[in-house]
Amino acid sequence: MKNIVILISGGGSNMAAIVRAAAREDWRRRLGAEVRAVISNRADAGGLAFAREQGLATEVVDHRPFAAREDFDAALAGAIDRHAPALVVLAGFMRILTPGFVARYAGRLLNIHPSLLPAFPGLHTHERAIAEGCRFAGATVHHVTAELDHGPIVDQAVVPILPGDTAQVLAARVLTQEHRLYPRAIAQVLANL
Numbered sequence: 291m292k293n294i295v296i297l298i299s300g301g302g303s304n305m306a307a308i309v310r311a312a313a314r315e316d317w318r319r320r321l322g323a324e325v326r327a328v329i330s331n332r333a334d335a336g337g338l339a340f341a342r343e344q345g346l347a348t349e350v351v352d353h354r355p356f357a358a359r360e361d362f363d364a365a366l367a368g369a370i371d372r373h374a375p376a377l378v379v380l381a382g383f384m385r386i387l388t389p390g391f392v393a394r395y396a397g398r399l400l401n402i403h404p405s406l407l408p409a410f411p412g413l414h415t416h417e418r419a420i421a422e423g424c425r426f427a428g429a430t431v432h433h434v435t436a437e438l439d440h441g442p443i444v445d446q447a448v449v450p451i452l453p454g455d456t457a458q459v460l461a462a463r464v465l466t467q468e469h470r471l472y473p474r475a476i477a478q479v480l481a482n483l
């Protein structure tokens with residue numbers, strides 16, 4: 291079995307979508323993979339309760355006691371490696387990772403970003419897409435490299451931006467598609483691992 295470890299910071303709806311997809315018998319049979327653990331840098335991350343209900347191992351590695359990013363990343367890697375993951379999945383994990391951490395998981399570290407990369411890396415993607423007059427928005431699953439929100443694209447989902455859209459309305463439209471995109475992209479990467 292190929293183990294998947296998911297990192298979250300918040301609501302964890304993408305994590306829940308991945309867990310549900312991975313629990314399906316055909317997924318397990320076809321990909322020989324299962325979600326083993328959900329790790330958060332925040333104890334109050336809403337997604338932790340769902341993960342516990344699903345019987346998954348959960349762990350909190352709070353970033354705040356660590357003075358240096360390298361030290362937090364070393365503690366995080368320790369927690370991750372206990373589950374011997376084939377794939378590490380960032381799902382709304384809102385910490386910038388050090389080059390050393392990224393190198394450790396090279397080729398098996400994925401992120402989802404709420405824009406059509408390479409457009410709009412960073413924060414406030416939906417506000418910026420609306421302000422630029424974009425007609426389309428979306429989400430991107432990509433391999434994580436040392437440069438924030440860069441790295442080879444695995445797959446994307448596209449949604450229209452409609453007249454009168456607020457950032458919240460657009461975010462909800464994109465998030466619905468993220469829940470379909472991320473499991474599909476993970477399956478594609480797992481098939482080649």
Ligand code: GAR
Nearest residue numbers: 300301302303304305382402403404
């Ligand atoms: C998602 O929209 C994801 O694309 C975004 O945070 C949200 C997490 O929602 N990620 C980033 O902005 C990463 N820079 P979730 O916790 O419900 O999955």
